Amino acid sequence: MLEDKNPxxxxxEKLGEFGLIDHLTKNFExxxxxxxxxxxxxxxVFDHKQQTVLTTDFLIEGVHFDLSYxxxxxxxxxxxxxxxxxxxxxxxxxxxxxxxLAVSNRxxxxxxxELYAGIALASKVYNVDLIGGDTTTSTxxxxxxxxxxxxxxxxxxxxxxxxxxxxxxxxxGDLGAAYMGLQVLEREKEVFKVNPNNQPDLSPYSYIVxxxxxxxxxxxxxxxxxxxxxxxxxxxDISDGLSSEILHLCKNSKVGCNLFEEKIPLDPxxxxxxxxxxxxxxxxxxxxxxxxxxxxxxxxxxxxxxKGNPNxxxxxxxxxxxxxxxxxxxxxxxxxxxxxxxxxxxSND
Amino acid sequence: MLEDKNPxxxxxEKLGEFGLIDHLTKNFExxxxxxxxxxxxxxxVFDHKQQTVLTTDFLIEGVHFDLSYxxxxxxxxxxxxxxxxxxxxxxxxxxxxxxxLAVSNRxxxxxxxELYAGIALASKVYNVDLIGGDTTTSTxxxxxxxxxxxxxxxxxxxxxxxxxxxxxxxxxGDLGAAYMGLQVLEREKEVFKVNPNNQPDLSPYSYIVxxxxxxxxxxxxxxxxxxxxxxxxxxxDISDGLSSEILHLCKNSKVGCNLFEEKIPLDPxxxxxxxxxxxxxxxxxxxxxxxxxxxxxxxxxxxxxxKGNPNxxxxxxxxxxxxxxxxxxxxxxxxxxxxxxxxxxxSND
Numbered sequence: 001m002l003e004d005k006n007p008x009x010x011x012x013e014k015l016g017e018f019g020l021i022d023h024l025t026k027n028f029e030x031x032x033x034x035x036x037x038x039x040x041x042x043x044x045v046f047d048h049k050q051q052t053v054l055t056t057d058f059l060i061e062g063v064h065f066d067l068s069y070x071x072x073x074x075x076x077x078x079x080x081x082x083x084x085x086x087x088x089x090x091x092x093x094x095x096x097x098x099x100x101l102a103v104s105n106r107x108x109x110x111x112x113x114e115l116y117a118g119i120a121l122a123s124k125v126y127n128v129d130l131i132g133g134d135t136t137t138s139t140x141x142x143x144x145x146x147x148x149x150x151x152x153x154x155x156x157x158x159x160x161x162x163x164x165x166x167x168x169x170x171x172x173g174d175l176g177a178a179y180m181g182l183q184v185l186e187r188e189k190e191v192f193k194v195n196p197n198n199q200p201d202l203s204p205y206s207y208i209v210x211x212x213x214x215x216x217x218x219x220x221x222x223x224x225x226x227x228x229x230x231x232x233x234x235x236x237d238i239s240d241g242l243s244s245e246i247l248h249l250c251k252n253s254k255v256g257c258n259l260f261e262e263k264i265p266l267d268p269x270x271x272x273x274x275x276x277x278x279x280x281x282x283x284x285x286x287x288x289x290x291x292x293x294x295x296x297x298x299x300x301x302x303x304x305x306x307k308g309n310p311n312x313x314x315x316x317x318x319x320x321x322x323x324x325x326x327x328x329x330x331x332x333x334x335x336x337x338x339x340x341x342x343x344x345x346x347s348n349d
Numbered sequence: 350m351l352e353d354k355n356p357x358x359x360x361x362e363k364l365g366e367f368g369l370i371d372h373l374t375k376n377f378e379x380x381x382x383x384x385x386x387x388x389x390x391x392x393x394v395f396d397h398k399q400q401t402v403l404t405t406d407f408l409i410e411g412v413h414f415d416l417s418y419x420x421x422x423x424x425x426x427x428x429x430x431x432x433x434x435x436x437x438x439x440x441x442x443x444x445x446x447x448x449x450l451a452v453s454n455r456x457x458x459x460x461x462x463e464l465y466a467g468i469a470l471a472s473k474v475y476n477v478d479l480i481g482g483d484t485t486t487s488t489x490x491x492x493x494x495x496x497x498x499x500x501x502x503x504x505x506x507x508x509x510x511x512x513x514x515x516x517x518x519x520x521x522g523d524l525g526a527a528y529m530g531l532q533v534l535e536r537e538k539e540v541f542k543v544n545p546n547n548q549p550d551l552s553p554y555s556y557i558v559x560x561x562x563x564x565x566x567x568x569x570x571x572x573x574x575x576x577x578x579x580x581x582x583x584x585x586d587i588s589d590g591l592s593s594e595i596l597h598l599c600k601n602s603k604v605g606c607n608l609f610e611e612k613i614p615l616d617p618x619x620x621x622x623x624x625x626x627x628x629x630x631x632x633x634x635x636x637x638x639x640x641x642x643x644x645x646x647x648x649x650x651x652x653x654x655x656k657g658n659p660n661x662x663x664x665x666x667x668x669x670x671x672x673x674x675x676x677x678x679x680x681x682x683x684x685x686x687x688x689x690x691x692x693x694x695x696s697n698d
Contacts, residue, residue: 040509040601041439043497046400047503051394051396052401053393053394054393054481055392055481056483056496058483058492060487062488063486086391087392090394092392098403102412102492133405136407138412139409140488143407145449154396157394159390160389236391
C-alpha cells in the first residue's frame with residue numbers, strides 16, 4: 001500500500017562505503033557547541049560540562065518494523081524518537097546521536113536518502129547533532145542501531161530508583177494509540193494482499209496511525225517540569241507498555257503501586273478502535289507499548305504544581321513494596337500487575 | 350572445524366529480553382569512577398572531566414565474520430577490539446562500551462555466554478566498563494553493534510587532519526598478518542568441506558591466525574608515546590589497509606606522502622605465507638586490512654625519541670599535497686597509492 005514507486009534506483013555499490021556516508025550525511029549541520037568533531041575521523045569528540053547520558057537501541061526489519069506499511073522517512077524519524085525518548089526519561093537534554101545502518105543490496109540509494117531525510121528531520125526538530133555511525137551491507141533486510149547522547153546536571157537526572165511510597169504516579173499524553181494504529185495497519189495489509197487495488201481510507205484512524213508511524217519523543221515534558229519546578233523522583237519512558245514500566249519502577253525503587261484503571265488517559269480514537277476490534281482498551285494501555293510517553297513519580301507536595309495540566313495525568317500512587325503492584329479496576333477490584341511487555345524472544349511474536 | 354560440540358542448548362525464549370541481559374551481564378564489574386550508572390535504567394550515565402570520544406561499529410555475520418572458523422569467545426573479544434582501536438587512534442583512554450546484539454533463534458544461550466565471555470575478557474584486559482546495549486532477535490544470523498567511549502585532554506586528541514609536510518609517517522607493530530590468517534582459515538574451511546575428518550595443523554600459522562581471530566587494539570601505543578613525550582600530529586587506526594588509511598590522512602591533512610616499500614614491517618610468517626599463497630606481501634600490507642595497528646605522523650624533531658623502539662617503524666614521510674601519495678618501491682620507482690581498502694558494498698566481496 002505504501003510501495004515505493006520511485007523509478008530511480010541507484011545501486012549502493014556505485015558509491016562505496018565512504019562515498020555513501022558522505023552522501024547521506026552531507027546536509028546535517030552541527031548545532032551544539034559541545035560537539036567538537038562529528039563524522040569524518042576515527043571517533044567523534046564532544047565535551048559535556050554536565051553529566052552525560054547515553055542509550056542505544058536496535059531496530060530490525062521484520063522484528064521491529066514492517067516496510068510494507070512503514071514509509072522509510074517515517075522509519076528514520078521513529079528510530080531517532082525511540083532513542084531520544086530514553087534520554088528524556090533521564091530528565092536530560094538530548095544533544096548528539098550516532099546512526100549505524102546495515103542494508104542488503106535490495107535497497108537503492110534513493111531508499112536510504114528517504115531514511116536519512118527522516119533522521120535529518122528528527123535531528124532538526126529535536127535539536128541533536130548526528131556525530132557518527134557505521135554503514136555496511138547486511139545479508140538480509142535493514143537494521144538500524146542508534147545511540148543517543150544527552151546531558152544533564154547531576155541533581156536533575158532521574159533514575160528509575162527514586163520513587164517513594166505515597167509518591168504520585170504520573171503519565172504524559174495518552175496511551176495505547178500506537179498499538180491500535182499497528183492493528184489498523186496490519187488489517188489493511190491483509191486487505192491489500194487480497195485486493196491490491198483497494199485504497200484504504202485511514203482518515204478515521206489518522207491519530208493512532210500517526211502515533212505508530214511517526215511518534216514524538218516527549219522533549220517538552222522535561223522542559224515543562226522545569227517550568228513547573230517539579231523534579232520527578234523516578235522516571236521511565238513507556239516503550240513496552242504501562243504495566244511493564246510500572247513494574248520496572250517498582251522493582252528499581254523497591255516500592256509497590258496502585259494504578260487506577262479509570263485514570264488511564266485514552267484518546268477517543270483508541271476507545272472506538274478498541275470497540276471495533278473488540279479489544280479491551282485497558283489491556284491495550286497496559287501492554288500495547290510504543291507510546292513513548294513518560295511515566296514518572298512525584299512527591300505528593302508537588303501535586304498542586306501539575307494539577308490541571310492537560311499534558312499530565314495522575315494515574316496512581318506508590319505504596320510500600322510489601323503491598324505489591326496492582327491495578328484498581330473501575331469495579332474497585334484489585335488485580336496484580338504483570339509484565340505483558342513486549343518480549344522479543346518469544347517465538348509467537 | 351571449530352564446531353560447537355557443546356550438547357547443552359538453552360533456548361533464548363526461556364529467559365526473555367530482560368532476563369537475558371541480566372544473565373549475560375551480571376558478572377561485569379564497573380571499574381571507572383566516571384561510570385555513574387551502567388545497565389539497568391533508560392540510559393547509562395557517565396561523567397568525563399575531559400573531552401569524550403565516541404565511535405561505533407557494526408559486525409555482521411556473513412559480512413564481517415564467519416562462525417565456521419571464528420569461535421564465539423574470540424568474536425566477542427574482537428568486536429570490542431575493533432571499536433577500542435578507534436578510541437586509541439584518537440590518542441584517548443578507552444573507558445566505557447555498549448554492546449548491542451541481535452541473534453536469530455538458532456543460537457542457544459550457551460553460545461551467547463561464550464560471546465559475552467570474550468566481551469568480558471576484553472573489558473577486563475582493556476579496563477573498560479560495559480554500560481549498556483540492547484538485545485533482540487534477528488530474522489537471520491548474528492549482528493553486533495558496539496559503541497566505544499573514551500576520554501582525553503583537549504590538547505592530546507589526535508585527529509586525522511594535523512599532519513604537515515615533512516612529518517614522518519610511523520606505524521606500530523607489523524602489517525598484513527590478519528589478512529593472511531584469513532586466507533589460511535578460508536583454505537582450511539574448503540578442506541574441511543571436502544573432508545570433515547581432516548584435522549588441520551595450524552601451528553605454523555599460529556601468529557597470523559591469532560592476528561585474525563584475536564587481534565589486540567594498541568592501548569599500549571598511546572601510553573608509550575606519552576612516556577616518550579611524543580604527540581602525534583595526526584593518527585588513524587589500520588582497519589581497511591595501510592593504503593586506504595594513508596589516503597585518509599593525506600585527504601584530511603591536505604598533504605601528500607611518500608611510503609617506502611622496504612620499510613613496511615612484515616612478520617616472517619606473513620612473508621612465508623605470502624610465498625606459499627603466491628601473493629605479493631606489499632599488496633597484502635597495503636590492502637589487507639584488519640591489522641588494528643596505529644598509523645600516525647610525528648614532527649621530524651621527534652624522530653630521536655622513537656628511534657630504535659621495537660614497537661614503532663618509520664615507513665615514510667608526508668609531502669606537499671601537490672606531490673600526491675606514492676609508494677616508493679624497492680626498485681625505487683614511484684607508484685600512486687590507491688584505496689584498495691575493503692569496500693563492503695562491492696558485490697564481489
